Amino acid sequence: MVLKKQKCPCCNKEISFSKIFSAKNDLEYYCDDCHNVSYIKMDKKIYNLVIALIALCVIIVFVFSFVIRMLFLGAIIIILLFLGFYLLVPNFLKLSCGSEKQKRQFK
Numbered sequence: 104m105v106l107k108k109q110k111c112p113c114c115n116k117e118i119s120f121s122k123i124f125s126a127k128n129d130l131e132y133y134c135d136d137c138h139n140v141s142y143i144k145m146d147k148k149i150y151n152l153v154i155a156l157i158a159l160c161v162i163i164v165f166v167f168s169f170v171i172r173m174l175f176l177g178a179i180i181i182i183l184l185f186l187g188f189y190l191l192v193p194n195f196l197k198l199s200c201g202s203e204k205q206k207r208q209f210k
């Protein structure tokens with residue numbers, strides 16, 4: 104699993120993981136270095152990952168509750184899957200530097 108570091112599209116400076124997570128909720132990222140606002144777009148490919156994740160969860164729940172009868176272990180695996188998914192989310196974000204007009208509004 105390779106975690107791609109996101110970069111500020113305006114000044115090319117690397118953005119820390121925690122910052123990307125706090126920014127992704129309001130879909131814009133404010134760069135402390137170049138003071139530009141970037142807009143965050145979610146890659147559509149993430150939906151394939153979500154579908155795969157849900158399918159995997161269904162299989163795990165089924166196997167662990169009916170076949171192995173260890174639902175607790177299944178729950179732990181599902182939590183780990185979601186954690187892994189969450190770590191991959193920044194790889195699907197596309198940042199674009201705010202337009203000239205938008206930049207002027209922030210000055």
Ligand SMILES: [Zn+2]
Pocket residue numbers: 111112113114115116134135136137138139
């Ligand atoms: Zn920047």
